[in-house]
Amino acid sequence: MMGEAIAELQDLKADLKRKGVRYALASFVDIHGMCKGKVVPLSHIDQMLQGSELFTGAALDGVPQQISDEEVAAMPDPASATILPWKPEVAWFASDLYLENQPFAACCRGILKRSLRRAAELGFTFNLGIETEFFIFKETNEGGFRPVSDRDTIAKAAYAVPTLLDNYTILDSIVGAMNQLGWGVYSFDHEDAQGQFETDFGYCDALKMADRLTFFRLMVKELARQQGYFASFMPKPYSNQTGSGAHYNMSLADIHTGENLFVSADDPNGCKLSQLGYQFIAGILKHAPAICAVIAPTVNSYKRLVRQGSMSGFTWAPVYICYGSNNRTNMIRIPLAGGRVECRAADISTNLYLGAAMILTAGLEGIREGLDPGAPHRENMYTYSLNEIQAMGIQTLPRTLGEAIEAFAADPLSEEVMGALMYQTYIDFKQQEWQDYHNHVSDWEINRYLKFF
Incomplete structure (x- = not known):
């Protein structure tokens, strides 16, 4: 051997x-x-x-x-x-x-591998696809930034063809490199915010996908720099525009045959999802606040997880811990074709090794315990008031990194996934990040208070 x-x-x-x-x-x-x-x-x-x-x-x-x-x-x-x-x-x-x-013990890649071994012991392979949203900007003479295209100024920028073509050279270099590596890009587009783009490419096993997303962020930054621009994976650089998600598209497969175990033609909810898939969803919903601290890991992440604030209307990011059919207002969505589930709370700053480990372990718990997520929500969840949501028994996602870290620290799942060393390290590091943010005097405060009082 x-x-x-x-x-x-x-x-x-x-x-x-x-x-x-x-x-x-x-x-x-x-x-x-x-x-x-x-x-x-x-x-x-x-x-x-x-x-x-x-x-x-x-x-x-x-x-x-x-x-x-x-x-x-x-x-x-x-x-x-x-x-x-x-x-x-x-x-x-x-x-x-x-x-x-x-x-x-605190190796991020090793933490994911431990979670994948748990899945393998149950006979599962964890398949994962990531929708990569990101910004491409150019620096201004005044020290600021702006989209590459001078025409990229409209409020509803999603799917705009002229500005997509204005960015063709840099996007072609990114997509060409991805396909050169055999990643199987099947679409790319201009997203909802000015200067924002998305690439969609083939799914694979979670470890390989985590490696690919890590490499992707490195590659896009380097390719943009070569053309005189810079790429940003900050979740929300504009307060009044949509932020960048990294939607986790997930399924479990039979470790021996590769058969997708989330597919079902007999789903009474009409979502084409198996009972195993629903149990997986239930486990994620149970631990959603703690998971959120890892899949939305920055102070800025929680500027994205709001109902409104985008020039095009809603922000497209989830606020409530619920799931639904082909409905983008839920934290967990079951796409129209079925056979997979999508977590929409994750943003592009996620450390995918840690995020995938958390969400997989939660999903496996849902399967082991036979948890039931209840009926799917097909309605626009953004239109409910907070009182109505609470009356339905639905929790709200953490509103700040501080709240998310408190939930992470309190949930036994976190230490189970991370191990004692990384568990405490993550809490200490993120609590300090939150404290540093609060100690910083922002431009907003100067503009609002300096001459007012």
């Missing part, structure tokens, strides 16, 4: 060399899901794949170490090898973190 592994690694090295690769990048993520790593010459890839590259965790956000601790090692996954489309002499590898030759 060892001989086979060595042969496979040598084949990988030879293949990369044949393709013109000169360097290998061992990459992992911090608490934000941002790429960190080291680069080695291709001649050193054998050592790199055995964990030769070491990192001081104390120098990074949310990699819980003291400066006196042993360094963590990046252990690259050979199956994740990805040649950078914009710099083809470099190959990127998603990596797990190890400490003293053992998996590091």
